[in-house]
Amino acid sequence: MQRRTGKTIKEFQRVGIRHLGLRRAAALLDDPGLGKTIQAIGALPAGCPVLIVCPNGVKGKWAKELRKWRPGWRIVVLGEGMPFRWPQPGEAIIVNYERLPPAHAERESLRSRMTASRVETFELEVRYWKVQKARRGLTRPAPGTVAVVDEAHRAKDRDAKVTHRWRELAALLLATDVYACGGRVWLLTGTPLVNRRDELYTVLQAAGLGEALFGDLTRFRAACDSGDVADRLKLACLRRLREHVLPELPPVEYEDIPVAIDATTRRYCDKIVQLLSRRGVSMRGSSFEQLSAVAGPGGELAGAISSVRERLARLKVPTLAERIDDAEADETPLLVYSAHRAPVDYAGARRNWTSLTEGPEENTRRGEAFQTGKFFGCASTYQAGGEGIDLYRAWRMIRVDEPWTPKAVEQSEGRMQRIGQTSTRLLVTRLVADHVLERRVNELLDDKRAEIAASVDAAAEPPPLVSG
Numbered sequence: 001m002q003r004r005t006g007k008t009i010k011e012f013q014r015v016g017i018r019h020l021g022l023r024r025a026a027a028l029l030d031d032p033g034l035g036k037t038i039q040a041i042g043a044l045p046a047g048c049p050v051l052i053v054c055p056n057g058v059k060g061k062w063a064k065e066l067r068k069w070r071p072g073w074r075i076v077v078l079g080e081g082m083p084f085r086w087p088q089p090g091e092a093i094i095v096n097y098e099r100l101p102p103a104h105a106e107r108e109s110l111r112s113r114m115t116a117s118r119v120e121t122f123e124l125e126v127r128y129w130k131v132q133k134a135r136r137g138l139t140r141p142a143p144g145t146v147a148v149v150d151e152a153h154r155a156k157d158r159d160a161k162v163t164h165r166w167r168e169l170a171a172l173l174l175a176t177d178v179y180a181c182g183g184r185v186w187l188l189t190g191t192p193l194v195n196r197r198d199e200l201y202t203v204l205q206a207a208g209l210g211e212a213l214f215g216d217l218t219r220f221r222a223a224c225d226s227g228d229v230a231d232r233l234k235l236a237c238l239r240r241l242r243e244h245v246l247p248e249l250p251p252v253e254y255e256d257i258p259v260a261i262d263a264t265t266r267r268y269c270d271k272i273v274q275l276l277s278r279r280g281v282s283m284r285g286s287s288f289e290q291l292s293a294v295a296g297p298g299g300e301l302a303g304a305i306s307s308v309r310e311r312l313a314r315l316k317v318p319t320l321a322e323r324i325d326d327a328e329a330d331e332t333p334l335l336v337y338s339a340h341r342a343p344v345d346y347a348g349a350r351r352n353w354t355s356l357t358e359g360p361e362e363n364t365r366r367g368e369a370f371q372t373g374k375f376f377g378c379a380s381t382y383q384a385g386g387e388g389i390d391l392y393r394a395w396r397m398i399r400v401d402e403p404w405t406p407k408a409v410e411q412s413e414g415r416m417q418r419i420g421q422t423s424t425r426l427l428v429t430r431l432v433a434d435h436v437l438e439r440r441v442n443e444l445l446d447d448k449r450a451e452i453a454a455s456v457d458a459a460a461e462p463p464p465l466v467s468g
Contacts, residue, residue, distance in 0.1 A: 009038070255428075353379065
């Protein structure tokens with residue numbers, strides 16, 4: 001691989017390649033930016049059938065990296081209208097999560113509704129036969145098929161369709177009965193735990209590792225309470241932190257810039273604080289879980305607090321403009337991230353700027369254009385620019401507000417704190433509205449990020465590197 005590309009495989013990446021190559025079911029949980037894609041490609045047996053499951057926006061990146069590092073495979077990217085099928089020897093099929101075939105449970109649910117329904121039967125029948133057609137690709141996988149599940153935290157919700165769909169495919173690959181094909185499943189993610197600890201178990205189950213390492217969910221929770229999680233994870237999971245394996249990468253420095261708000265917005269924020277207090281959530285002693293249950297997605301006050309946070313984001317645009325002007329005067333490439341569109345749209349509309357607000361393929365092209373110097377700055381929401389895009393030409397970032405999902409911050413910072421970064425420092429500037437509501441929400445989000453990092457990072461391999 002190195003002779004063909006002229007690039008060097010780092011020693012910790014060799015350890016990752018060996019970790020995956022020795023196992024049928026494994027997880028690579030390295031920090032974002034440490035080259036999990038290259039490690040998975042390097043571990044693939046020559047000529048084996050390969051299935052890559054990844055977010056839609058990084059299908060092109062996977063195809064590009066496969067052609068560069070392992071050009072022997074015939075690469076097929078499943079697009080719109082192309083039915084799912086298993087790869088054959090010497091073939092790599094790349095598919096996004098949304099195009100996985102419907103699970104058996106979806107088909108049976110439609111069948112039951114068709115039987116019980118006396119109206120709209122024709123529409124149900126059409127949907128049923130579409131599901132049937134989509135499931136035709138669920139034949140027995142070719143012997144030795146390797147499935148690489150990139151950004152495996154996409155399967156963190158055990159009740160989601162995508163989770164059920166992938167688990168059905170994984171069961172076919174990892175079967176040990178008469179249907180055994182000797183398949184493998186490798187999970188890749190830098191954020192295996194997004195919000196709640198149970199999500200880690202669900203993500204591991206994408207390769208059957210939850211049961212293999214812990215048993216059922218109850219035993220997993222007991223292991224969390226006893227502090228036994230890290231030792232068990234190391235049996236099949238490999239996690240390395242940037243500061244361990246790439247100490248030359250600069251750490252992230254932070255600065256908070258207070259932003260004044262007008263009287264009307266202050267009254268709105270005060271009202272939210274009062275509503276939270278009536279529901280037992282104070283701005284002093286409450287935890288992130290208590291706040292999230294009431295104000296987070298699906299909470300009773302979710303709509304109200306979302307409206308206020310969007311208003312705050314709009315009010316920060318003039319301050320954002322001043323900061324961008326300063327960066328342009330210093331000729332410093334800049335990233336802007338926001339949970340709301342108004343600041344992203346403003347920055348993206350400036351001269352020599354771009355924004356990641358279109359479809360995944362277009363966003364990838366814009367990110368590559370920023371990397372080559374075509375644009376001075378790049379603005380994005382956390383969702384659009386959090387995975388699979390390299391933006392390490394920049395060493396400065398402005399976060400207009402904080403995402404409700406704590407680990408989305410790490411994903412966004414990982415766009416610039418990654419292999420290839422040449423700066424000696426990374427600076428993240430946060431714009432914080434001058435009100436206790438936003439200050440406290442930010443504090444709770446920071447605390448939650450630290451808690452999540454502590455629970456997963458305990459399983460990280462410390463230096464010196466130890467192979468599995």
